[in-house]
Amino acid sequence: MKKLTFKKGIHPKEFKKITENLEIREVPIPPRVIIPIRQHIGAPLIPVVKKGDRVKTGQVIADSEAFVAAPVHSSCTGVVKNIGNYPTPISPSDTCIEIETEEKEEFDFDLNSNIDYKSLSKQEILKLIRRAGIVGMGGAAFPAAVKFSPPKDVHIDTVILNGCECEPYLTSDHRTMLELSERVLEGLKIIMRAVEAENGIIGIEDNKPDAIEKMSQMVINESGISVQAVKTKYPQGAEKMLIDALTGRKIPPGALPFNVGVVVSNVGTAAAIYDAIVKNIPLYRRVLTVTGEALENPANLLARVGTPFSFLFDYLGGFSDDVTKLILGGPMMGITQFNLDVGVTKATSGILVLGKRKRRKEFNCINCAECINHCPMFLIPTKIVKFAKNSIWDKAEDYDAMNCIECGVCSFVCPSNIPLVHWIRVAKARIAEIKKSSGK
Amino acid sequence: MENKFNLILESSPHFKTKRSTPQIMYTVVLLLLPMCIAGVYFFRWDALIRILLSLVTALLTEFIFLRLRKKDVSSVFDGSAAVTGILLALTLPPTVPLSDVVIGSVVAVSIGKQVFGGLGYNIFNPALVGRAFLQAAFPVDMTTWVKPFYFNLDSITTATPLGGFKIDGASTALKKLILGNTGGCIGETSAILIIIAGIILILLKMADWKIPVSIIITVSVFAGILHLIDSTKYQDPLFYLFSGGLMLGAFFMATDMVSSPITPLGSIIFGIGIGIVVMVIRVFGGLPEGMMYSILFMNCFVPLLNRYTKPKIFGEV
Numbered sequence: 047m048k049k050l051t052f053k054k055g056i057h058p059k060e061f062k063k064i065t066e067n068l069e070i071r072e073v074p075i076p077p078r079v080i081i082p083i084r085q086h087i088g089a090p091l092i093p094v095v096k097k098g099d100r101v102k103t104g105q106v107i108a109d110s111e112a113f114v115a116a117p118v119h120s121s122c123t124g125v126v127k128n129i130g131n132y133p134t135p136i137s138p139s140d141t142c143i144e145i146e147t148e149e150k151e152e153f154d155f156d157l158n159s160n161i162d163y164k165s166l167s168k169q170e171i172l173k174l175i176r177r178a179g180i181v182g183m184g185g186a187a188f189p190a191a192v193k194f195s196p197p198k199d200v201h202i203d204t205v206i207l208n209g210c211e212c213e214p215y216l217t218s219d220h221r222t223m224l225e226l227s228e229r230v231l232e233g234l235k236i237i238m239r240a241v242e243a244e245n246g247i248i249g250i251e252d253n254k255p256d257a258i259e260k261m262s263q264m265v266i267n268e269s270g271i272s273v274q275a276v277k278t279k280y281p282q283g284a285e286k287m288l289i290d291a292l293t294g295r296k297i298p299p300g301a302l303p304f305n306v307g308v309v310v311s312n313v314g315t316a317a318a319i320y321d322a323i324v325k326n327i328p329l330y331r332r333v334l335t336v337t338g339e340a341l342e343n344p345a346n347l348l349a350r351v352g353t354p355f356s357f358l359f360d361y362l363g364g365f366s367d368d369v370t371k372l373i374l375g376g377p378m379m380g381i382t383q384f385n386l387d388v389g390v391t392k393a394t395s396g397i398l399v400l401g402k403r404k405r406r407k408e409f410n411c412i413n414c415a416e417c418i419n420h421c422p423m424f425l426i427p428t429k430i431v432k433f434a435k436n437s438i439w440d441k442a443e444d445y446d447a448m449n450c451i452e453c454g455v456c457s458f459v460c461p462s463n464i465p466l467v468h469w470i471r472v473a474k475a476r477i478a479e480i481k482k483s484s485g486k
Numbered sequence: 487m488e489n490k491f492n493l494i495l496e497s498s499p500h501f502k503t504k505r506s507t508p509q510i511m512y513t514v515v516l517l518l519l520p521m522c523i524a525g526v527y528f529f530r531w532d533a534l535i536r537i538l539l540s541l542v543t544a545l546l547t548e549f550i551f552l553r554l555r556k557k558d559v560s561s562v563f564d565g566s567a568a569v570t571g572i573l574l575a576l577t578l579p580p581t582v583p584l585s586d587v588v589i590g591s592v593v594a595v596s597i598g599k600q601v602f603g604g605l606g607y608n609i610f611n612p613a614l615v616g617r618a619f620l621q622a623a624f625p626v627d628m629t630t631w632v633k634p635f636y637f638n639l640d641s642i643t644t645a646t647p648l649g650g651f652k653i654d655g656a657s658t659a660l661k662k663l664i665l666g667n668t669g670g671c672i673g674e675t676s677a678i679l680i681i682i683a684g685i686i687l688i689l690l691k692m693a694d695w696k697i698p699v700s701i702i703i704t705v706s707v708f709a710g711i712l713h714l715i716d717s718t719k720y721q722d723p724l725f726y727l728f729s730g731g732l733m734l735g736a737f738f739m740a741t742d743m744v745s746s747p748i749t750p751l752g753s754i755i756f757g758i759g760i761g762i763v764v765m766v767i768r769v770f771g772g773l774p775e776g777m778m779y780s781i782l783f784m785n786c787f788v789p790l791l792n793r794y795t796k797p798k799i800f801g802e803v
Contacts, residue, residue, distance in 0.1 A: 058501050214501065286800065296801040369491050377500040384493045400500065409507040409564060410606030415694070415748040416505075423800045428748065429792075446799050454499030461505045462606075468497035 049252065051277035052287040054422050056455050058214050058280055058378065060253060065217045065337050065344045070225055072348045073361055075151070079122050079352030080389040081107065081143045082134040086181040087188045088114030093143060099126045104154035104328050106179075107143050116189040117179045119154075121330040121350035122147040133385045135374040135394065142389070145352070159326040163236050171240040171323060178322030179329045179392070184208060184219075184283065184312035185375055187393035190319065193311075194240045196304035202241040206292055207234050209250040209257060209313045210276060210283035213376025216396040218335045219313050221346045223250065223257040226317045226333075231264050233316030234271065236323050241309055246271040248313070249292050253278040280378060281453040285310045287422050299449045314395070329392055336362060338399035340369040349390050355397060356386040365399050373398040378454045409462035417456035417466055423449055427456035427466045434473040439480060442473040450474065507605075510692050510743075511565025517683040518572050518738065521673035524666055528634035529580035533672045536587050537575040543591035544571025551600035566605050570594050573613035573738065576673025577731060577778070578620070582627050589623070590616040610785045611745045614778050621778070631669035646670045647729040649774040651721060663728040670730070677728040684737025693741035696753040697760075701736040702727060704761025712769065726768065735777035736760075745785045752791035759784045 083091045089112030095101055101120040109117040124147040132142040163171065176191035196202060207230065211219040223230055234246045248265070250258045252275045262273045276282055276291045286297045288310060295306040303310055311319075314333060321327040330351050337344035342363045349358060355372070359365055373380035374388075375396060417427040425446050433442040447470055456466035525533040548567035552559045574594050578587060594616025602608040621628045631646050646669045647658035662668050666676025674680075687693040709723035726732065731739075740746060740760055747753050760780045767776025 056503075290800075298801040298803065299799055301801070367491070369493070371494050371496070371500060372491075373498075373500055375498075377498075379498050380500065381498065382493065382495045382500070384495055398500075406502065406506065409561075410604065412507055412510075412566075412606045412743045413746070413748050414507075414510065414692075414743045418748055418797075424797050425799055426748065426796065445796070449799055458499050458501055459503050459505075461503070461507045461510055463502065463506065465497055467499065471497070 049277040050274055050291045051279055052282065052290045052422060054420050054424070054455075055279045055281060055287070056420050056458055057278070058458065060278075061215045061337075062217050062220070062253065064215070065335050065346055066220055066254075068217075068221075068344070068346050070221050070333055070346045070348050073350070073353060073358065075122055075147050075149065075350065076353050076357040077147060078127065078354075079145050079147060079350060080132050080354060080387065081118060081121060081145065081352035082132075082389065082391060083108040083118050083141050083143060084134070084137070085118055085187060085351070085391045085393065086116045087186065088112065088116070088192070091115060091118060093129050093141070095126050095129075095143065097126055097129055100124070101126060101145060102152045102154040104330055114189055114192050116176060116181050116191070118351075119179055119328040119330045120145060121352050123151045124148045133388050135383060135388045135391060136381060155326045155328065159324075161324050161326065163232075163239065163323045166323070168240055168242065171236060174323050175240070175319055177328070178318070180315065180318050180322055181329070181392050182312060183314040183318060183332060183393060183395065185379065185393050185395055187391070190311070190315060193309060194237060196241070196309075200304050201307060202243045202304060202309055203307045204245040204247060204293060205234060205238045205241060205243045206288060206308055206310045207246070207248040207313050207316055208283055208285075208288055208310055209248055209254070209261070210288060211254070212251060212278070212280045212283040213378050213380075213396075215337050215398055216335045216376045217337075218333045218346055218395050220254050220257055222314050222317055222333050223254070224260055227260050227264050229317040229320040230313050231261070231268070231271070232324065233318070233320035235268075236319050237309070237311055237316065238270075243309070244270050247292050248273045249276050249288050250274070251276055251278040251282055281422060281451070281455065284422065284451050284453055286451065299446070332390070332392060332394065334390065334394050335396040336399075337396065338365075338401070340365045340399040340401040342366070351392055352389040354387045354389055355383070358390070358397065359386065359399075366401065368402045369399055370402055371398075371400040373400065378458070379452065406463045408464055411462055411464060414461060416459040416461065420455045420459050422453060422455060423451055425450060427470060430473055431464065431466050431469040434469040434476075439473065439476050443477050447473040447477060508563070508565045511569050513690060513692055514569050514687065514738070515565060515572060517687050518569070518576065518673070520679045520683050521576055521676065521734070522572065524676045524679050525576065525580070525672035528666060528675060529632070529672060532580040532632075535584070536578055536580070536582065536672060537572060539584060539587045540575035540578070540591045541568060541571035543588050544568065544574070544595050547592045547595040548600070551596060552604070555600070555604070557604065561605065564605060566599075567595055570599065570612045570616075574616045576734060577613065577617050577671050579628060579631055580672050581630060581632050582620075583624075586620055586624050586627050590620040593619040606744055608744055609788070610782055611739050611742045614739060614782050617778055618782060633669055634667055634675070646774065647725070648768065651725070651774070658725070658729070660724055660728065663725070674731045674734045677733045680733040680737055684733070687737065687741070693737065694746065694753050696750065697740050697746060697757045698736040700754045700757025701732075701740060701761045701764075704758045705732065705765055708761065708765040720769065726765065730768075730775045731777040732764065735764075735781055739777075740781050740784075745788060747788050747791045747795070749792055749795040749797055751795040751797070752788070755791055755795065756784050756788065759787065
């Protein structure tokens with residue numbers, strides 16, 4: 047049988063063996079947590095606690111009235127020590143709530159709750175998802191309740207759970223599917239109910255045969271739900287590529303998954319949705335992979351939001367001195383960090399500690415067309431970059447800069463070592479700015 | 487906490503392929519070696535001296551221009567000048583005066599490449615610019631051919647298979663054409679070696695297969711039709727394919743990344759264009775050989791081809 051996949055893309059070395067067989071370990075409560083209040087794409091939140099307040103685990107500490115938003119909860123029990131600007135993984139300075147933790151935990155939610163989601167209406171489910179602060183945990187951090195509320199005239203027929211985890215090194219979704227399989231499946235069923243979809247597909251890259259087998263067994267008696275193995279290829283986990291591979295539907299430029307009747311959710315998000323609806327637990331901790339060759343003991347961890355990276359490294363026995371890069375996320379799309387005190391966020395799927403790497407010289411573009419041959423969006427990255435380097439933004443837009451999904455494939459394959467995707471990001475930001483200022 | 491580990495801040499991705507531009511260039515150099523060896527085998531010292539002279543001159547010219555342009559001179563060894571130097575030598579007659587070799591090599595690297603802005607910016611294939619200059623400036627030197635295995639003072643002049651056919655209607659055995667035991671340029675005579683090296687280059691994904699394939703198909707169809715019309719006046723397609731610089735041009739010059747299109751459809755049109763132009767020159771034009779001019783001619787159209795063959799993006803209808 048021909049393997050399900052998308053066109054073009056690349057095969058980076060995986061490095062998943064390091065952590066794929068390690069069980070998820072729960073990290074102890076750190077002495078303090080630094081919780082950024084901006085952990086989603088959308089409207090900014092406002093802190094609802096004050097300095098000196100005592101907060102319980104799972105208590106809302108920042109919220110917003112806006113539709114596109116997701117509240118943030120305290121991940122520990124303790125006292126608010128400060129509300130102010132701290133570095134976060136995505137910003138050098140942003141509002142965070144620092145909490146000094148106490149060992150004895152009190153919970154803001156009922157530990158014994160066991161709600162039958164079938165008794166809840168679509169609207170009630172969406173409300174609970176929002177209340178639990180759930181965002182896309184694959185990295186995008188888009189509020190889940192908003193994603194599951196498409197315009198009224200749209201019919202969603204398929205919910206896809208993204209278990210591809212196409213980024214090298216990361217294994218948190220893999221372990222989630224193996225260890226939290228039931229929660230993942232129930233989460234999928236809740237999402238299907240919320241968007242009134244008939245079909246559910248769990249798409250898993252074929253480099254995780256154990257996860258495919260486990261999930262396949264789970265869905266044997268479920269009607270409308272299937273597990274599909276997809277070819278291991280980067281960026282298979284990108285929404286558009288996954289929908290194409292599993293359903294053959296191609297999202298037109300500028301459109302969203304719901305335009306082709308699909309919503310996609312990360313497997314970790316599904317598990318969090320199960321926790322939120324059935325167990326009443328808000329999203330205050332998550333599974334993440336902490337790995338890389340400069341780390342003594344790589345691991346898959348269950349860590350609370352706001353846990354400083356330095357605490358995780360200490361917990362794992364530190365890293366060697368030849369560390370050169372600290373990356374939030376995977377090596378293809380992750381963001382480099384320089385501060386070890388930033389905290390884990392809802393969208394932190396992994397932390398990567400890389401050792402010594404040879405720096406390579408940048409050459410001129412030689413028109414080899416490797417970027418064109420591998421771009422999963424069929425763009426001409428080299429053209430966009432040449433326009434961007436010369437600040438010709440309208441031409442960059444003509445060459446579809448705005449449709450770039452920033453997967454990094456072009457930079458990966460470039461023999462001249464040109465940071466293509468970086469320039470495309472610059473172009474996208476500039477084009478957006480120009481559009482905004484011209485009022486379009 | 488301060489950045490005590492000297493952590494690098496960089497935009498993603500943090501992974502890179504192992505392939506690099508110098509690696510591509512030196513692989514091309516390596517794959518040109520069989521033709522160099524064949525050239526030396528057929529034309530002995532004459533060939534060897536010209537290959538080395540052209541190579542050294544190309545590197546020196548590159549160095550001087552990088553210095554003048556205040557660029558990083560270590561780029562001399564990025565391999566691109568080496569490719570130009572060797573390619574130029576392979577397209578020269580084995581007994582061309584050494585001064586011509588030097589002039590051609592200097593022109594190739596300076597006017598062919600550096601004046602446009604160096605690596606990646608040239609519109610034309612640099613080696614062919616050098617050769618075109620020599621053809622215009624020293625037409626006699628560039629069309630004096632010797633028989634293989636005769637060298638130095640005893641060299642016996644001969645015609646190339648294409649020239650012989652054009653002028654006298656003389657035909658050359660196909661076996662000779664394929665092996666390369668004919669009069670011709672240093673590295674162009676052995677079609678079989680060029681094809682093998684070219685296929686390796688394509689398998690390594692360092693040349694676009696669409697370009698040589700579309701050239702070969704176009705030439706075959708063009709020559710095939712003519713041959714069917716009048717087989718006494720026109721040779722069969724195999725003669726046109728295996729003679730002159732067609733194979734070297736198709737596999738190693740038209741596929742030059744810098745001066746060939748970047749879009750898939752553009753590459754096909756580019757190859758078809760070269761095939762048509764080379765046959766028009768060979769059959770209807772005044773010159774026996776037209777590979778050089780056809781590639782240079784189609785090089786002009788590359789920016790246009792790139793612009794008008796922009797592929798549809800994902801999901802676009």
